[in-house]
Amino acid sequence: MKTDLNELRQLCQAILARHGFLVEHQHSITETLLTAQQDDCHSHGVWRLLGVLDTWRQGKLAADVLPYISHEAGAVVKIDARMGPAPTAFALGLPKLMACARRFGVGILAINHCVHFSALWVEIEQLTRAGLVALNMTPSHAWVAPAGSTKPLLGTNPIGFGFPRANADEPYVFDFATSASARGEIQLRQRAGQPLEAGWAIDAQGQPTLDATAALAGAMLTFGGHKGSALATMVELLAGPLIGDLSSQESMAFADGTATLPYGGEIIIAIDPAFLLGDEADAHLARAEALLDQFNPAGARLPSQRRFQARQRNREQGGVVVDESVLAELRALLD
């Protein structure tokens, strides 16, 4: 059903305020979830607020502390989220990251000790809007087996990427899990008694399975076989040890049997095309347009294209689409 954006904003903020979240967290969490909701990206929309509050109730998210800049040198900025929500830490680091990219051509923002629940593209688009190229990654919980493994060693480990476009309203943006499917999709099929797709999961003995219950007791698989597994491992390394933070296994150990949100780090790399290309930036970025403009005529969608269409539709029609049962659950939190 269509809901007024401002009403939804006020609802989210009121819920977070009621539960003792600092005003900075109220704002950053709400805007992050609303941005996803406006694109009909329900899995990362206001529904996630339920998971945020559950994680807070389990003592695995700090609502009453603020992130701080823990390290700033060269082209690197590290933010310590202090077990707080990632979006507040990102908001603190964003101007620093942009300044690094503009000054050195490239910058790295490392967010440490954060609870992560936001769509990576929400951050990516804040960088592409500033004319920067961006890449980000975060581990999750260790649900995913690399190709050949009988055990889950990796998280669903999403990768986000964005490239600003000169002649298009929207940037080139993708954001996908390196797992073959979303964990939520397997849970949905379990509830509906439906089989999984081939290549999604193995059972506890390491054998391929189409049974959702067996898969949840076993492991999910990465997309793209050994190549996808290599990328998922890269995410673990870059957004884990490299920035001094947890692997997906360690995040899961921290959850200690609870179904709480992943805890750990995120790495964001930003590159300034204007720094690299100088006066020739326009001419060279036109090459990108010449390539991307051929996708639709050749029958290929650009990543995020459906999401951008939903954004446009929701803007024109006014309001955002929210599942009625989610809305009811959220409203009940204020009772």
Place this chain on the structure above:
Amino acid sequence: MKTDLNELRQLCQAILARHGFLVEHQHSITETLLTAQQDDCHSHGVWRLLGVLDTWRQGKLAADVLPYISHEAGAVVKIDARMGPAPTAFALGLPKLMACARRFGVGILAINHCVHFSALWVEIEQLTRAGLVALNMTPSHAWVAPAGSTKPLLGTNPIGFGFPRANADEPYVFDFATSASARGEIQLRQRAGQPLEAGWAIDAQGQPTLDATAALAGAMLTFGGHKGSALATMVELLAGPLIGDLSSQESMAFADGTATLPYGGEIIIAIDPAFLLGDEADAHLARAEALLDQFNPAGARLPSQRRFQARQRNREQGGVVVDESVLAELRALLD
């Protein structure tokens, strides 16, 4: 057959000298190809010298000019290869890139206007040996259709990545094409009259095909469906327009109907873990070891593991393995 490494080195250098390649190119090309040959990586070994010479004969590779540093600012170094071979440009940029990573935490090396034929891991391992994390990419020729497209818009666009390992002899390294198969594999199956695997290619009408001849007239596909296609497009953007260089389509146009090697750019990003982690580097890199050490016991191979085993075997046995017909073709170039 086993060939003495030094004899093979002298053979390659003599061939390059005979064809007017500057001594810097003789050295960088030979060492790059030998490094691959020593790992039984035949597709990027001394066999490639035939392609290098063919590209030179067609006037699409400059043997008699040297690369120069075209731009150096912040954490970015650009090398203009002046239509010369990529390895010589990489050798010139490598110390600059390492200095950027050590000074700023991260650095970018952009190689422009180069002829590319080397395995990305050869470069990656030079950075991991210095304790740096590295990521590199290069476009190729536009043989590959993104998911849904009926036309080839992308190159085989490989991605290389390396992470230094504290407790292992070899780093974590991967290097793979974002196409589902190698173009050479499709050509081999055409010659052998064998069908392709499902998901490798489409015909000229955009329909899936297992026929190698139809595939070569149509397009290859990316690995991993729309996710692999998104990554392949990222490679085009990062190693093309972002660094002021050609897309795979433009490289193909430059080849002008000849079967010459790709011409364009390469991007290499290096990150210094010691800069990011300071005194805590050892403790945090131990997290990476704890994760990677679980792969083999769980049944998963690490990427490059078979390659490292070949390297070890060849070292112990002395000499390198070279196909006899390749050796004969190379020797004939000196007649």
